[in-house]
Amino acid sequence: MKMWIYIARRVLLLVPVLLGVLTITFILISAVPTQQRLVSAFGSPKSGTGQYISCPGGGPVLCVNPWWTHGIHTLGLDQPVPVQWAKYMYNAFTLQWGYTSSSSYLVQAGIPGGTPITQILSWYLPYTLELAAFSLFFILILAIPVGNRAAVYRNRPFDQGARILSFSGFALPNFLLASVALLAFVVLSGGFVSICGGHASPLDLWFGLPPSLPGYACPPYSGSPPHWIGSLQETSPTHFITIDALINGQPLIALDSIRRLFLPALTIAYASVAGILRFVRNSMLEVMNLDYIRTARAKGVPEAVVISKHAGRNSLNVTVTVLGLTFAFFIVGFPVTELIFNLRGIGLLFTYSILQPFDFGTIFGTTVVFSIIVVLANIIVDIVYAYLDPRVRLG
Amino acid sequence: MGSNAPLDEKSPTPVAGPRRHPQLDQLKRTWYFLRKNTLAMVGLSIILIFVVVALASFGYPAPGAKMTLYCGTYPTPANNCAQVCTYAPPSPAPPGTCYAVSALQKSLVPPTISFSPLSLGPLPLGSLAPDPSTGLFYNIADGLIKGAPWSLGISVSIVGSGALIGLLLGAIAGLKGGYFDEAVMRFTDIFLSIPGLLLVLVLLAVLSASLGNSLSFLGRIAILVGAFVVTWWPFYTRIVRGQVLVTREQSYVEAARASGASNSRLLLKHIIPNSMYPVFVQMSLDVGTVPLLLGVIIFLGFPIWPSSPFPEWGTISALSVQNIENLVLVCAGVQGATCYFPWWQILFPGLTVFLFAISVNFLSDGIRDALDPRLRR
Numbered sequence: 001m002k003m004w005i006y007i008a009r010r011v012l013l014l015v016p017v018l019l020g021v022l023t024i025t026f027i028l029i030s031a032v033p034t035q036q037r038l039v040s041a042f043g044s045p046k047s048g049t050g051q052y053i054s055c056p057g058g059g060p061v062l063c064v065n066p067w068w069t070h071g072i073h074t075l076g077l078d079q080p081v082p083v084q085w086a087k088y089m090y091n092a093f094t095l096q097w098g099y100t101s102s103s104s105y106l107v108q109a110g111i112p113g114g115t116p117i118t119q120i121l122s123w124y125l126p127y128t129l130e131l132a133a134f135s136l137f138f139i140l141i142l143a144i145p146v147g148n149r150a151a152v153y154r155n156r157p158f159d160q161g162a163r164i165l166s167f168s169g170f171a172l173p174n175f176l177l178a179s180v181a182l183l184a185f186v187v188l189s190g191g192f193v194s195i196c197g198g199h200a201s202p203l204d205l206w207f208g209l210p211p212s213l214p215g216y217a218c219p220p221y222s223g224s225p226p227h228w229i230g231s232l233q234e235t236s237p238t239h240f241i242t243i244d245a246l247i248n249g250q251p252l253i254a255l256d257s258i259r260r261l262f263l264p265a266l267t268i269a270y271a272s273v274a275g276i277l278r279f280v281r282n283s284m285l286e287v288m289n290l291d292y293i294r295t296a297r298a299k300g301v302p303e304a305v306v307i308s309k310h311a312g313r314n315s316l317n318v319t320v321t322v323l324g325l326t327f328a329f330f331i332v333g334f335p336v337t338e339l340i341f342n343l344r345g346i347g348l349l350f351t352y353s354i355l356q357p358f359d360f361g362t363i364f365g366t367t368v369v370f371s372i373i374v375v376l377a378n379i380i381v382d383i384v385y386a387y388l389d390p391r392v393r394l395g
Numbered sequence: 396m397g398s399n400a401p402l403d404e405k406s407p408t409p410v411a412g413p414r415r416h417p418q419l420d421q422l423k424r425t426w427y428f429l430r431k432n433t434l435a436m437v438g439l440s441i442i443l444i445f446v447v448v449a450l451a452s453f454g455y456p457a458p459g460a461k462m463t464l465y466c467g468t469y470p471t472p473a474n475n476c477a478q479v480c481t482y483a484p485p486s487p488a489p490p491g492t493c494y495a496v497s498a499l500q501k502s503l504v505p506p507t508i509s510f511s512p513l514s515l516g517p518l519p520l521g522s523l524a525p526d527p528s529t530g531l532f533y534n535i536a537d538g539l540i541k542g543a544p545w546s547l548g549i550s551v552s553i554v555g556s557g558a559l560i561g562l563l564l565g566a567i568a569g570l571k572g573g574y575f576d577e578a579v580m581r582f583t584d585i586f587l588s589i590p591g592l593l594l595v596l597v598l599l600a601v602l603s604a605s606l607g608n609s610l611s612f613l614g615r616i617a618i619l620v621g622a623f624v625v626t627w628w629p630f631y632t633r634i635v636r637g638q639v640l641v642t643r644e645q646s647y648v649e650a651a652r653a654s655g656a657s658n659s660r661l662l663l664k665h666i667i668p669n670s671m672y673p674v675f676v677q678m679s680l681d682v683g684t685v686p687l688l689l690g691v692i693i694f695l696g697f698p699i700w701p702s703s704p705f706p707e708w709g710t711i712s713a714l715s716v717q718n719i720e721n722l723v724l725v726c727a728g729v730q731g732a733t734c735y736f737p738w739w740q741i742l743f744p745g746l747t748v749f750l751f752a753i754s755v756n757f758l759s760d761g762i763r764d765a766l767d768p769r770l771r772r
Contacts, residue, residue: 016581017581017584017585017588020581020582020584020585021585021588021589024585024586024589025597028597028598028601029601031601031602031605032601032604032605033604033605036604036605160434163434163760167753167756167757167760168749168753170683170684170752170753170756171683171687171748171749171750171751171752171753171756172745172749172752173687173690173691173709173712173713173716173745173748173749174687174691175690175691175694175713175716176690176712176716176741176745179716179741180716180741278760328587328588328589328590328591329590329591331590332590332591332592332593332691335592335593335691335695336691336694336695339694339695350593350596351695351696354596354597354600354695354696354697355696355697358600358604360600360604363596363597363600364597366593367589367590367593367594367597370589370590370593371588371589371590374588374589374590375588378588
C-alpha cells in the first residue's frame with residue numbers, strides 16, 4: 001500500500017469516531033433538564049424560569065412562559081429526537097456551536113454572555129497547543145535517553161533511580177506538584193514578577209530579561225480578543241502569542257512567552273514521562289535480547305553503536321505508539337495546570353465552565369475540542385509509525 | 396507438590412509429582428519472583444498497612460465526635476486573623492473571621508508584591524486542614540484515618556466494576572470476532588478518544604444538573620463511582636480483547652472446543668482465567684490513581700461529596716493545597732505581613748496519596764516483571 005493511501009484511510013477512520021463523540025455529547029446534553037439548558041443558553045428572565053408562570057393579570061390559572069416556548073423553539077427542542085440529532089450534527093460540522101451562558105462563571109472571568117463558543121475556543125486553544133508542544137518536547141528529551149539508559153543498566157542503581165523517578169511522576173498529584181513548583185519559584189524569585197499569563201520565575205535572570213517588559217501590561221480579561229501582546233494597536237492574527245509577537249516584530253515578547261511556558265510544561269511532562277519511560281525501557285530490553293544485537297556484538301561493533309543505532313532505533317517504534325496512547329492521559333493534566341499557572345488555554349475555559357451554574361455549551365465545546373486533539377494525535381502517531389515501520393502500511 | 400518441597404534457584408517450576416493445579420503453580424512461581432523484587436515487596440507492605448488502617452478506622456469514633464471542626468480562621472501568632480485577611484475581595488471581612496479566597500479568584504490579587512520569607516507557623520504538626528467551602532478546619536490525622544476506607548473502597552469499586560465490564564465485553568468480543576467485535580471496538584475507540592477526566596466531569600455536571608440535591612448520601616457516591624466506571628471500562632475491554640485474541644488460538648482452547656465445550660464454558664473456564672493477568676496488572680495500577688483524580692476534581696472546584704468536609708485522601712490533599720495557595724496569595728497581598736507556611740498541611744495528605752499510588756505502582760510493576768519471562772531474565 002502506498003503511503004498516501006494509508007494516510008487517507010486513517011483520516012477517513014476519523015469520521016466515525018468524531019460522529020460517535022458528537023453523539024455521546026448529544027446524548028449527554030439531552031439528559032440535562034430543559035429548564036437548565038434554557039437558563040444556560042438564554043439566561044433567566046425576570047418572570048421566572050418555569051414552563052408555566054402566573055398570568056400578568058393574576059388569578060389561579062397559570063400562563064405559558066413565553067421565554068420557555070421561545071427557548072424551546074430556538075433550540076429546536078420541540079422537534080423529534082432524530083431531527084434534533086441531525087441538526088446538532090449539522091451545527092457541529094458547520095461550527096455553529098452556540099453561545100456562552102450569561103449566568104456562568106465565565107462572565108466573572110471576563111467573557112460576556114452570548115459570545116460565540118467557537119470564537120472563544122479560537123482565542124484559548126492556541127495557548128493550550130503551545131503548552132502541549134512544549135511539554136511534548138520535554139517528554140521526548142527526557143523519556144527516550146533515560147529509558148534507553150535504564151534498559152542498558154538494567155537493575156542497577158540508574159535503573160532503580162529511573163524507576164522511582166518515573167513512578168513518582170505517576171503518583172504525585174499534579175495539583176500538588178504544580179502548586180509547590182509555583183510557590184517555590186515565587187519564593188525563590190523574591191515575589192511576584194507578573195501574574196498575567198504565567199508565573200514569576202527566576203528564569204528571567206537566565207534569559208537576561210527584565211522582570212517586566214516595556215509595553216507588556218497585564219491584559220485584563222475582556223470580551224474582545226485577548227490582546228496578548230500588550231497594546232491594542234498590535235494585531236493578533238493567529239492568537240499564538242509567540243507567532244503573533246514575531247509577526248509584530250517583538251522577539252523579546254516571544255521569548256518572554258516561551259519563558260512562561262517552562263514551568264507548566266515541565267510539570268505536565270513530569271507526570272507523563274513516567275509511563276513512556278517504562279515502555280521505552282521495556283521495549284529496549286526486548287530488542288536487546290534479539291539475535292541481531294548478539295550478531296552485532298559478535299562481529300565487534302562498539303557497544304555504544306549497538307545501543308544507539310541497532311537497538312535504539314528499533315525500540316523507537318514502541319515509543320511512538322505509546323506516545324499516542326498516553327496522549328489522552330497527558331491532556332487530562334491541562335485544566336489543573338492552566339488553572340494553577342493562570343494560563344489562558346482551553347483547560348482553564350473548561351474549568352470555569354464546570355463551576356456552577358454550569359455553562360453547558362462551553363463544557364461540551366471544550367470536551368469536543370479535547371477529543372479532536374486526542375484523535376488527531378493518534379492519527380499522526382499512526383502515520384509516523386507507518387513511516388518508521390513499513391510492515392504496518394504494507395500489511 | 397509438597398509445601399516444603401525445596402525450590403530450585405534456577406528453575407522454580409516444580410517438576411516432581413503430577414501437575415494437578417497448573418494455575419496454582421503459576422501463582423506460586425509468580426510469588427517466588429515477586430518476593431525477590433524489593434520495590435514490589437515495599438509496595439505490598441505499604442498497601443497492607445493502609446488496609447489495616449482502613450479496617451481499624453471503623454473502630455475510630457464517628458466523624459462528628461472526633462473530626463473536630465475548628466474556627467474558621469488561620470491563626471497568626473497573635474491569633475489576629477484580620478491581619479492576614481485584610482485582603483478580602485468582595486467586601487471587608489468582619490473582624491475576627493477570615494475569608495477563604497477561592498483558587499479561582501487569585502487573578503484578582505494585585506501582582507506586584509514582595510513578602511517576607513515563609514517560616515514555620517505556630518500550629519502543632521499535623522493538626523489542621525482547611526475546607527474552603529465552609530471556612531472550617533479539621534484535623535488532618537483524623538481525616539486521613541477516617542478517609543482510608545472511603546479512599547480504598549471507592550478506588551476498588553471503581554476499578555473493579557470497570558474491569559469486570561471490560562473483562563466480559565472484551566472476552567466476548569475477542570472470542571466471537573466478526574461484526575460484534577468490530578462494533579465493540581469502535582465503541583471503545585470513541586470512548587477512549589474523550590479524555591477520561593473530562594468525561595467524568597461532564598457526566599457529573601449533567602447528572603448533578605438533572606438530579607440536583609435530591610440524592611441520598613450513598614446515591615451521590617454511587618453516581619461518582621458510576622461516572623468513573625463509564626470512562627474506565629474501554630481501557631480494560633481493549634486490553635482483554637487483545638489478550639483473548641492470543642489466548643483463543645492456544646491448543647488447549649482448541650482441545651476444549653473439540654471436546655464439545657460450549658462457548659460460555661470456554662469463556663469462563665479457559666479464556667477468562669488465562670487472560671486475567673494483564674487486567675490484574677492494569678487494575679492494580681489504576682487503583683492508585685483514583686484518589687489522585689478525585690483530588691483533581693475537588694481542586695478544579697467541583698463539589699462531589701455529600702457532606703463537607705468529606706474525609707477522602709485526594710480531597711483532603713486538594714483542599715490543603717488550595718488553602719496554602721490562598722494563604723500565600725492573601726499574605727502576599729498584605730504589605731509587611733509575616734507569612735507562615737504550614738507545610739505539614741500539604742505534606743501529610745499529599746504523602747498519603749503519593750505513597751498509596753506509588754506502592755501500588757511498585758507492586759504492579761513487580762507483578763508484570765514476574766509474569767513476563769522476557770523481563771525477568
